[in-house]
Amino acid sequence: MKHVLITGGCGFIGSNFVRHTLKNFPDYKIVNLDKLTYAGNPGNLTDIEKNSNYRFVKGDIVDAALVGRIFAEENIDTVVHFAAESHVDRSITGPAEFVQTNIVGTFNLLEAAREAWLNDKAGESKNACRFLHVSTDEVYGSLGETGAFQETTPYDPRSPYSASKASSDHLVSAYFHTYGLPTLITNCSNNYGPYQFPEKLIPLVINNALQGKALPVYGDGKNVRDWLYVIDHCQAILTVLQKGRIGETYNIGGNSEKQNIEIVNLICDILDEKVGLLPGGEKRRSLITYVKDRAGHDRRYAIDATKIRTELGWLPKVNFKDGMRKTVEWYLDHKPWIASVTDGSYREYYEKMYNNRR
Numbered sequence: 001m002k003h004v005l006i007t008g009g010c011g012f013i014g015s016n017f018v019r020h021t022l023k024n025f026p027d028y029k030i031v032n033l034d035k036l037t038y039a040g041n042p043g044n045l046t047d048i049e050k051n052s053n054y055r056f057v058k059g060d061i062v063d064a065a066l067v068g069r070i071f072a073e074e075n076i077d078t079v080v081h082f083a084a085e086s087h088v089d090r091s092i093t094g095p096a097e098f099v100q101t102n103i104v105g106t107f108n109l110l111e112a113a114r115e116a117w118l119n120d121k122a123g124e125s126k127n128a129c130r131f132l133h134v135s136t137d138e139v140y141g142s143l144g145e146t147g148a149f150q151e152t153t154p155y156d157p158r159s160p161y162s163a164s165k166a167s168s169d170h171l172v173s174a175y176f177h178t179y180g181l182p183t184l185i186t187n188c189s190n191n192y193g194p195y196q197f198p199e200k201l202i203p204l205v206i207n208n209a210l211q212g213k214a215l216p217v218y219g220d221g222k223n224v225r226d227w228l229y230v231i232d233h234c235q236a237i238l239t240v241l242q243k244g245r246i247g248e249t250y251n252i253g254g255n256s257e258k259q260n261i262e263i264v265n266l267i268c269d270i271l272d273e274k275v276g277l278l279p280g281g282e283k284r285r286s287l288i289t290y291v292k293d294r295a296g297h298d299r300r301y302a303i304d305a306t307k308i309r310t311e312l313g314w315l316p317k318v319n320f321k322d323g324m325r326k327t328v329e330w331y332l333d334h335k336p337w338i339a340s341v342t343d344g345s346y347r348e349y350y351e352k353m354y355n356n357r358r
């Protein structure tokens with residue numbers, strides 16, 4: 001039986017991961033430590049909150065005493081670290097929180113693991129422990145028209161968000177090299193799927209297009225991202241946890257590069273087909289509104305996922321078109337969920353980010 005600490009388990013990827021792990025490993029004991037920021041929603045896990053192998057702790061990874069207590073109380077042997085401030089736009093308007101959570105918070109978790117695994121436990125049990133740090137492809141910077149990020153690509157972060165994630169990656173790597181902490185790092189491309197907070201591109205466009213509102217697209221809409229269905233990401237993390245070589249980094253990607261505008265067009269077309277045209281008989285593509293580009297907006301990201309494929313045998317299972325269909329259907333089936341997260345503070349934020357750019 002593994003005793004797993006999942007941080008940020010009430011967020012988008014974390015909640016999918018908690019559910020996916022309990023489904024595939026019902027004997028794992030999971031503790032979910034989440035501060036419940038604007039992005040954390042305990043409602044993402046109502047279906048599993050009564051599972052006797054699941055415990056939720058509302059708390060901050062920046063609180064070192066709390067993190068240490070959880071390690072001791074729960075005999076934690078595995079960490080899957082998702083908790084982060086994760087939205088690039090928010091990191092531009094308020095970077096301080098990113099430094100606290102993403103850097104100081106990761107440091108606290110590493111210290112707690114070092115204390116629990118390297119000082120208290122015998123060598124044998126230490127070998128079974130794992131600290132998996134979930135990171136992003138954004139640490140590598142921006143690409144030109146060709147090429148893809150490999151694990152050896154030099155770091156070149158461009159936003160306070162990616163700089164804070166890069167910094168946390170370096171700390172994790174340092175704890176492996178300096179102390180021998182059994183760490184793993186994954187750097188993944190853009191995720192999409194159920195339970196994503198509707199400030200990010202895909203749920204934002206679905207939500208607005210459903211309501212007949214403008215669909216804000218940054219710049220010329222031609223920024224390229226590689227997209228991965230969130231459950232494929234969860235499965236990749238489990239694969240790295242089980243088979244990855246400690247101290248290593250694994251890039252995870254969907255081999256699915258898309259321009260932002262292609263995604264917006266696809267969502268409009270799926271919704272036109274599923275719920276009919278707009279009341280005036282117009283297609284939803286007519287709602288597209290180009291807005292001033294984000295400062296320092298990276299042009300293109302692409303992931304070379306050869307290492308995880310050849311070493312660990314992981315491949316994404318869901319192709320982009322099927323994944324997008326599933327995602328739009330999920331949002332159509334979960335309108336109360338969208339309503340519950342698009343409260344006043346979200347609308348205020350939305351005004352600041354998009355309406356002032358017109």
Ligand SMILES: NC(=O)c1ccc[n+]([C@@H]2O[C@H](COP(=O)([O-])OP(=O)(O)OC[C@H]3O[C@@H](n4cnc5c(N)ncnc54)[C@H](O)[C@@H]3O)[C@@H](O)[C@H]2O)c1
Nearest residue numbers: 008010011012013035036037039040060061083084190191
């Ligand atoms: N979303 C993506 O496309 C993507 C891609 C690659 C990597 N990642 C990484 O995956 C992780 C999860 O991303 P996400 O999109 O699910 O993020 P999210 O913003 O949806 O969720 C983050 C969660 O962390 C919690 N949290 C924030 N600060 C905390 C703190 N100080 N203490 C405890 N909990 C805290 C929030 O309440 C929330 O539940 C992040 O580390 C992110 O960098 C995300």
